[in-house]
Amino acid sequence: MGYIGQGQDMIRAELAQRVFAIDALADAGPAHRIAAELEAVRALAQAHGLSPAVTVIHALDSALSRGEHGAIVHGWLAILADAVGSGACDAQSDALFAAACQVRLGG
Template sequence: MGLGNEALLMVRAGLCDRIDGIAAGLNHLSSARLYDHVDAVRRVALDHGFLPLAQLSRGLEAALAAGERGVMVLGYLDLMRDAAACERLDAQASEAYLAAISVRLAG
């Protein structure tokens, strides 16, 4: 049994708030704290079936673990916010978001 519309909207809003908070505090967060915040978003996304957001979060976690920071993180956070607000939660939407981050990072 899935979440009702109101509950789903509250989860979406909470995820967007978390992502916005990460972006706002990016310059003040240690790498470990940044990773923890992204991991928290990923866990909530997985718990509620937000597959595109969970996969983007996983990608950002991998980049952070490899020592990446800076503009790349903002690109991920921007797409993560879009994914949190997106109505589609299926595998095809995940593929589209992963392709978008690949293009963004390559450009």
């Protein structure tokens, strides 16, 4: 079990680094580049069962497609960083992060 936990820790650390790098792009990077980077994060998160992160990425993709950028995207990325850092992989966590996205969307 320790090996699996350590592997998940390494995946979460890699995802966190990628989210940090995307955050650095959020002000100057074109939306299509941010979306491509998010797709790589989504694929890795999904492959490792980090479904709350996938949930947030879907909401973030929608925000980008609506034309959101800059500071607004930083807020979405903060939710994504929380989802990655939580290490949660269950339906309740999915629902909590989906609710956070709904609040962000409305707010």
